[in-house]
Amino acid sequence: MGERLKGKTAVVTGAATGIGRAITERFCQEGARVLAVDLSGRQNALAESLGSVCIPFQADVSRGEEMQALFEAARTHFGKLDILCNNAGIKGHLALTEDYSEEHFDQVWNVNGRSIFLGMHYGLSLLRANGGGSIINMGSMASVVAASHMIAYCAAKGAIRMMTKVTAVEYASQGIRANCICPGTIDSELLSRLPRSTIQNMVDNSPMKRLGQPEEVAALAVFLGSDESRFITGTEIMIDGGITAI
Numbered sequence: 001m002g003e004r005l006k007g008k009t010a011v012v013t014g015a016a017t018g019i020g021r022a023i024t025e026r027f028c029q030e031g032a033r034v035l036a037v038d039l040s041g042r043q044n045a046l047a048e049s050l051g052s053v054c055i056p057f058q059a060d061v062s063r064g065e066e067m068q069a070l071f072e073a074a075r076t077h078f079g080k081l082d083i084l085c086n087n088a089g090i091k092g093h094l095a096l097t098e099d100y101s102e103e104h105f106d107q108v109w110n111v112n113g114r115s116i117f118l119g120m121h122y123g124l125s126l127l128r129a130n131g132g133g134s135i136i137n138m139g140s141m142a143s144v145v146a147a148s149h150m151i152a153y154c155a156a157k158g159a160i161r162m163m164t165k166v167t168a169v170e171y172a173s174q175g176i177r178a179n180c181i182c183p184g185t186i187d188s189e190l191l192s193r194l195p196r197s198t199i200q201n202m203v204d205n206s207p208m209k210r211l212g213q214p215e216e217v218a219a220l221a222v223f224l225g226s227d228e229s230r231f232i233t234g235t236e237i238m239i240d241g242g243i244t245a246i
């Protein structure tokens, strides 16, 4: 399709479905080689469909030793890393705050929040060795506005926004940029965890009156991963059809 990421190498987590899959496909189409990381096993079929530019890797992003292993695999396969896209996430349990169990909170926090810290913590040395790179963390509109029954999801997504800024400030002098993508309601498997009426409500309340598509988020990730965005760091970009503008 293009050459906007020609010669670059990337790690994409949560790569098997939805937004991560669209990002992996677009990155490869733009000339990048991608380590496609997922817990589900479905990354294997994706890699097969994309050919040798995509290497599948199975890991749970909430576990430090598995994150270390995936960066070791990136080092072995690519010898360098230009783009780290921490995308994997779950919607998790839905409940009012006083009904939200500690176990459910920890699960959502570990997969959605802690994993972003782990990704940057273990991935930064590879980006530094490369002389710079781009970190893309997947936030949400829940990084900036509250959603009822989703205390753990909102806590994690809010934290992603700030972790992104801290890393951007710490590593700007080493050529590493870090930005956060904040999607609105995107048509993916993750939405199947929400009641239909809730999704319809979100669509009705949105200025554009439609769901976003994973490919639309992938287009933003290509921009942030490419040198076209070289003066952009430490920020969050909403991609939500205008829903947080009102």
Ligand SMILES: NC(=O)c1ccc[n+]([C@@H]2O[C@H](COP(=O)([O-])OP(=O)(O)OC[C@H]3O[C@@H](n4cnc5c(N)ncnc54)[C@H](O)[C@@H]3O)[C@@H](O)[C@H]2O)c1
Pocket: 013, 014, 015, 016, 017, 018, 019, 020, 037, 038, 039, 040, 059, 060, 061, 062, 087, 088, 089, 090, 091, 111, 138, 139, 140, 141, 182, 183, 184, 185, 186, 187, 188, 189, 190, 191
């Ligand atoms: N779909 C939306 O409306 C929406 C809105 C805002 C933000 N997001 C965020 O976008 C990201 C991707 O979501 P999506 O909509 O594509 O969802 P999805 O459910 O389609 O894809 C998530 C992927 O992450 C993988 N995954 C889950 N837990 C994992 C773990 N512990 N380790 C490794 N992989 C794991 C899943 O197997 C799956 O392939 C998430 O961080 C989500 O919070 C989605």
